[in-house]
Amino acid sequence: xxxxxxxxxxxxxxxxxxxxxxxxxxxxxxxxxxxxxxxxxxxxxxxxxxxxxxxxxxxxxxxxxxxxxxxxxxxxxxxxxxxxxxxxxxxxxxxxxxxxxxxxxxxxxxxxxxxxxxxxxxxxxxxxxxxxxxxxxxxxxxxxxxxxxxxxxxxxxxxxxxxxxxxxxxxxxxxxxxxxxxxxxxxxxxxxxxxxxxxxxxxxxxxxxxxxxxxxxxxxxxxxxxxxxxxxxxxxxxxxxxxxxxxxxxxxxxxxxxxxxxxxxxxxxxxxxxxxxxxx
Numbered sequence: 001x002x003x004x005x006x007x008x009x010x011x012x013x014x015x016x017x018x019x020x021x022x023x024x025x026x027x028x029x030x031x032x033x034x035x036x037x038x039x040x041x042x043x044x045x046x047x048x049x050x051x052x053x054x055x056x057x058x059x060x061x062x063x064x065x066x067x068x069x070x071x072x073x074x075x076x077x078x079x080x081x082x083x084x085x086x087x088x089x090x091x092x093x094x095x096x097x098x099x100x101x102x103x104x105x106x107x108x109x110x111x112x113x114x115x116x117x118x119x120x121x122x123x124x125x126x127x128x129x130x131x132x133x134x135x136x137x138x139x140x141x142x143x144x145x146x147x148x149x150x151x152x153x154x155x156x157x158x159x160x161x162x163x164x165x166x167x168x169x170x171x172x173x174x175x176x177x178x179x180x181x182x183x184x185x186x187x188x189x190x191x192x193x194x195x196x197x198x199x200x201x202x203x204x205x206x207x208x209x210x211x212x213x214x215x216x217x218x219x220x221x222x223x224x225x226x227x228x229x230x231x232x233x234x235x236x237x238x239x240x241x242x243x244x245x246x247x248x249x250x251x252x253x254x255x256x257x258x259x260x261x262x263x264x265x266x267x268x269x270x271x272x273x274x275x276x277x278x279x280x
Contacts, residue, residue: 006089009075010054016265018143019046020272021166025144025159027279029151031225041103042147048097053119053139055090059083060123068184104150111149115142127189130196133178137171137209158220165216172209173244173264175202179253200250207245214238217271226278233274240267 022042026034034042058065058076066077075081094116101112118139125132141163148159178185178192179202185195194202217234224230244263247255 005075005080009058009081009086009089010051017170017268018050018140018166019043020268021162022046022143022147023272024275025147025162026151027275028144028158028162028224028226029148032279034151038104038151041100042150045097045100045104045146045150046143048093048095048100049115049119052090052093052097052116053122055086055093056119057123059086059090064188064190067188068181070180070184101150105153107153108146108150111146115139115146118142126191128191130191130193132191133171133174133193134167136174137167137169140170141165141167158223161216161220161223165213165220168209168212168216169241169264169267172206172213175206175209176248176256178202180256203245203248203250210241210245214241229274229278233271233278236270236274237267240270 062076065071145163149155178194182194
């Protein structure tokens with residue numbers, strides 16, 4: 001059993017979507033550079049949490065994935081990993097997450113069930129409601145909020161606004177991602193904004209979410225002692241999101257992978273780099 005199969009199972013490289021925003025929360029929380037101790041354990045907590053979330057998602061969705069030609073080659077449907085192996089991986093990931101939590105502010109020792117409950121609930125929502133995009137966004141929006149409170153023990157309005165910005169960002173690109181499986185989701189009874197309202201409406205919803213991302217980052221910055229580089233970062237996010245939306249249009253999804261995977265990684269890293277530079 002190769003460790004590489006588990007890395008592939010959870011798409012470890014996509015940790016880049018949420019981790020930079022956790023760092024954003026950490027740096028803005030202290031209005032400077034957090035300690036190496038806090039950054040280390042926030043990183044480990046994020047890796048454990050995301051591995052747990054993805055592992056649970058793959059475990060719950062194994063049957064759905066097996067019936068979808070795009071996902072049938074994933075590790076569980078194809079038999080590269082077994083359900084007991086993935087369940088054990090989830091338990092280990094939970095252990096890593098909890099180990100990290102116990103190294104941070106004591107308040108997070110009481111709050112850790114919140115994200116874990118979000119991870120467990122998310123895979124089931126798409127079976128019943130199209131608001132699953134919003135739920136996924138809210139769960140990922142916990143990244144900057146969790147990092148903030150893990151350092152300071154406090155959760156001011158700015159942290160909530162950052163979390164909401166990330167929630168809108170993730171919900172928006174998840175709307176795009178659902179377009180890849182629009183027809184098969186209809187056949188299987190899987191719910192999404194695309195299934196409920198159609199492809200063209202999905203684009204408008206994604207645009208609204210991403211406009212909300214930029215607005216919320218701006219409002220958060222207005223309540224913080226940030227400099228010009230933070231605002232340059234907000235402008236960069238706006239431009240990159242606009243470019244992401246230019247890559248795809250109704251009826252033409254050929255560059256959807258680029259819009260989803262490449263551009264969203266660039267957006268999160270770029271914004272963190274601006275926040276980092278502003279903090280130094």
